[in-house]
Amino acid sequence: MEGPRSPLEAELPQVLDFLNKKLRTDASWSIAAEYPTAFSSNNLHNMRIIADEGSVLSHAVMKPLIIKSPHVIFKVGAIGSVVTDDQHQGQGYSTQIIKDCLKSATEQSCDIAILWTDLFDFYRRMGFELAGSExxxxxxxxxxxxxxxxxxxxxxxxxxxxxxxxxxxxxxxxxxxxxxxxxxxxxxxxxxxxxxxxxxxxxxxxxxxxxxxxxxxxxxxxxxxxxxxxxxxxxxxxxxxxxxxxxxxxxxxxxxxxxxxxxxxxxxYLGMIKLVNFDQLAAKIKRAFRAEGIADIVLEKHPNHFVFGVGQDLYTINNETDMVRLLFGPVDFRGLGIFKEETAIKLEKILPLNLWIWGWDSI
CATH class of the missing domain: 3.40.630.30 (Gcn5-related N-acetyltransferase (GNAT))
Structure with missing residues (x-):
């Protein structure tokens, strides 16, 4: 058993054949034609497979995206085409593949990872949460x-x-x-x-x-x-x-x-989002608040919780998934009932962060 690892360039046709058979059985085109920037030799290092004796057993791909918005420039690791061969399901291969994609996203300085799925419980076990707005x-x-x-x-x-x-x-x-x-x-x-x-x-x-x-x-x-x-x-x-x-x-x-x-x-929701590099993202958010004249924004990660707020009006957040929804929405800071009115007004200048990924970028 090999992997998770990136496929060799010579293995790319075999990987695409595996994906076409598993994900595009009724299509007359290759999945590579649908995702031309994800399934290219330039992105080979972001593809992950588990293989055995020359056969692909499991696959996922990560595509790094630079997202520009008025306040923050994000680096996002978009993950897709997650599939495991029917005869090898239930052995944790998809979990291994996703974790390796997240490791790669971290190494490439992504702020967050995002994917689109209806398997919410499966991905929540890896720290993803429905967030963002559509x-x-x-x-x-x-x-x-x-x-x-x-x-x-x-x-x-x-x-x-x-x-x-x-x-x-x-x-x-x-x-x-x-x-x-x-x-x-x-x-x-x-x-x-x-x-x-x-x-x-x-x-x-x-x-x-x-x-x-x-x-x-x-x-x-x-x-x-x-x-x-x-x-x-x-x-x-x-x-x-x-x-x-x-x-x-x-x-x-x-x-x-x-x-x-x-x-x-x-x-x-925009998709299922996971924080990949909180400290890096928090630094970007704090800069955005300072540019709006709000210098006392607090956004800190502690061993077992987060602290979030403005000045002395602070709130403790115990779960990373709750933090994702506070940062990217959908959240009504006034409706939460945890911050003073003046604090909510300040937070709403930047948050929830404007994050949008257009359809051509989804994988």
């Missing part, structure tokens, strides 16, 4: 928007430079290159909806689907609110059936605009 809107019916002079298209052949320009305007996004955007546009089952100005400039875009995942979900978008609303109305008319738009809680103007339409609004 707002989704099910567009039930066609809706009208004020007349706007745009041309709409469903042609996937869009310049990655144009997409990248609008994507980069988001207040919270991951650091990408134009070449990575080009690869993402080629992911199977991806539908690209675009709105164009009369002068030929891209005004708004929306991305639906990502291989076997996110069908019926707009998981990436960019452009001003008015132009996005016009594009969303076009998409609904094109599809002639409900679809869902996913967005971060800090997209307040878009959320308010969507709430005026015939939609179903749902609040959810």
């Amino acid at each position: 707002v989704s809107f099910v567009i039930e019916e066609n809706f009208d928007v004020p007349p706007i002079n745009l041309r709409f298209s469903t042609d996937n052949k869009v310049s990655p430079d144009a997409i990248y320009r609008l994507y980069a305007a988001h207040s919270v996004n991951s650091v990408r290159t134009i070449e990575e955007t080009r690869k993402f546009l080629s992911i199977p089952q991806t539908k690209v909806y675009t709105a164009w100005e009369p002068n030929g400039q891209l005004a708004a875009y929306a991305i639906e689907g990502k291989g076997a995942d996110l069908g019926g979900y707009i998981h990436e978008w960019g452009g001003s609110v008015s132009k996005l609303m016009a594009l969303f109305a076009f998409i609904r008319a094109q599809k002639d059936q409900p679809y869902t738009i996913i967005c971060p809680r800090h997209a307040t103007n878009l959320i308010q605009a969507l709430q005026t339409k015939d939609v179903t609004m749902n609040h959810g």
Whole structure:
């Protein structure tokens, strides 16, 4: 038995074959086409396998992401494609693989790790917790928007430079290159909806689907609110059936605009998050508070608990998972009833931290 370890480059085709058989049995494409930046030779050192006599028994991959936000720049270890061969389940292989991914994330100075799953209890045993915020809107019916002079298209052949320009305007996004955007546009089952100005400039875009995942979900978008609303109305008319738009809680103007339409609004979590390097993250958060003129923020880790608050108004947190939800939400500091009003006002200047990972970055 070998591992957990990184596969050799010569083993990559075998690993992908294992994943395709376990995770993409009905797909006509390789899983590598869905996750072109995760399953590449450049990220081989972040893939983990357990193997025996040349056969892959278990796998997971970690993709480091740099997330920019107004207050903090995060380094996030996104983990996915966790699978163990049916005949070897129940032997702790997935746990070993995940722990090794977390070790790698720590060595690469990630602040947190994140994954997407419905196996909540399994990952809670390793310190992950549902946290962060996601707002989704099910567009039930066609809706009208004020007349706007745009041309709409469903042609996937869009310049990655144009997409990248609008994507980069988001207040919270991951650091990408134009070449990575080009690869993402080629992911199977991806539908690209675009709105164009009369002068030929891209005004708004929306991305639906990502291989076997996110069908019926707009998981990436960019452009001003008015132009996005016009594009969303076009998409609904094109599809002639409900679809869902996913967005971060800090997209307040878009959320308010969507709430005026015939939609179903749902609040959810960004994913399951685990603190990887608390001291590093705490230092970033304290700098963000100081930049807002709040120098007496307390965010400390002790052997058996955390201390959190402002000045002398402090709260003891016994569980790391509770700290995750305080830092990334969803938390109403006033509703907690543990801080003074003036303390809650100060905390809300930075917290919960604006963290969002767009659909193309999920693995």
